[in-house]
Amino acid sequence: MTTTNIRSPLILDQLINLYDPKIMGIVIAILVVLITIGLFIVWRYKKTARKGVLLMGLSDAGKTLIYSRLLHNKFVHTHTSVKENSGEYDCGKVSLRIIDIPGHERLRAKFFDEYKGTARGIVYIIDSITFQKDIRDVAEFLYTLLSDPVVASNRLSFLILCNKQDQTMAKGCTVIKSLLEKEMNVLRTTKSSQLESTGEAATNNTFLGKKEKDFEFVHLLPIKVDFAESSASNVDPEKPVELEALEKWLIHIA
Numbered sequence: 001m002t003t004t005n006i007r008s009p010l011i012l013d014q015l016i017n018l019y020d021p022k023i024m025g026i027v028i029a030i031l032v033v034l035i036t037i038g039l040f041i042v043w044r045y046k047k048t049a050r051k052g053v054l055l056m057g058l059s060d061a062g063k064t065l066i067y068s069r070l071l072h073n074k075f076v077h078t079h080t081s082v083k084e085n086s087g088e089y090d091c092g093k094v095s096l097r098i099i100d101i102p103g104h105e106r107l108r109a110k111f112f113d114e115y116k117g118t119a120r121g122i123v124y125i126i127d128s129i130t131f132q133k134d135i136r137d138v139a140e141f142l143y144t145l146l147s148d149p150v151v152a153s154n155r156l157s158f159l160i161l162c163n164k165q166d167q168t169m170a171k172g173c174t175v176i177k178s179l180l181e182k183e184m185n186v187l188r189t190t191k192s193s194q195l196e197s198t199g200e201a202a203t204n205n206t207f208l209g210k211k212e213k214d215f216e217f218v219h220l221l222p223i224k225v226d227f228a229e230s231s232a233s234n235v236d237p238e239k240p241v242e243l244e245a246l247e248k249w250l251i252h253i254a
């Protein structure tokens with residue numbers, strides 16, 4: 001009896017002795033697990049809270065027609081947008097908020113700043129007929145989006161949608177991808193030398209891709225950039241509307 005009474009406080013002392021390396025180890029392991037679970041819950045919450053998909057691109061690429069097709073399954077006669085269109089797209093269990101951002105140079109930055117924080121992905125729409133003529137502007141705008149700090153920190157998904165494939169003059173998405181990579185490479189060199197001349201190179205995070213390597217979209221990971229083709233117009237009944245690739249991508253990121 002006496003022996004037990006003397007030993008129990010000693011064992012208890014040992015158990016609550018935080019300086020005991022074993023106990024310290026267990027306490028640290030529990031804390032690490034709890035912090036990880038906490039961070040995971042916050043990350044999941046933030047991710048699911050961001051359910052916007054921005055339709056972006058130069059003016060006349062077909063954003064509003066694609067928006068109208070996707071959400072209302074309608075052909076509309078469009079004109080240059082001056083404000084955004086926004087609506088819910090049902091992806092089965094969840095829905096996404098599709099936002100059609102005006103492509104006009106003076107408006108797009110303002111709307112992008114307004115919506116980028118709530119975005120999960122960006123569909124960058126290209127007019128595949130005028131692509132070669134506008135390649136510089138197409139690449140420049142895309143570069144601006146990809147080098148945005150919010151895009152990088154939220155790891156937004158990108159779909160580059162080569163639209164107007166119903167037209168015979170339209171370039172296919174493989175050609176567009178390869179020409180765009182070449183143009184982004186040139187643009188990157190120009191931007192880097194401009195920054196160096198103003199002494200901002202060290203502080204600015206605008207170098208996209210891998211140093212010492214030609215620009216490739218795959219080098220932007222964890223920002224994932226996919227390419228697909230689409231056609232939003234069915235003025236010619238022989239050529240149907242093709243938005244399946246876009247719809248599959250939306251379900252994939254939802």
Ligand SMILES: Nc1nc2c(ncn2[C@@H]2O[C@H](COP(=O)(O)OP(=O)(O)OP(=O)(O)O)[C@@H](O)[C@H]2O)c(=O)[nH]1
Binds near residue numbers: 057060061066233
């Ligand atoms: N042939 C063809 N024409 C298309 C397609 N998608 C859009 N268009 C036409 O392209 C023109 C421009 O389409 P919009 O949807 O207004 O373009 P947008 O990108 O919203 O232009 P902004 O509002 O200026 O940003 C319209 O005449 C559309 O009918 C397509 O897949 N094929």
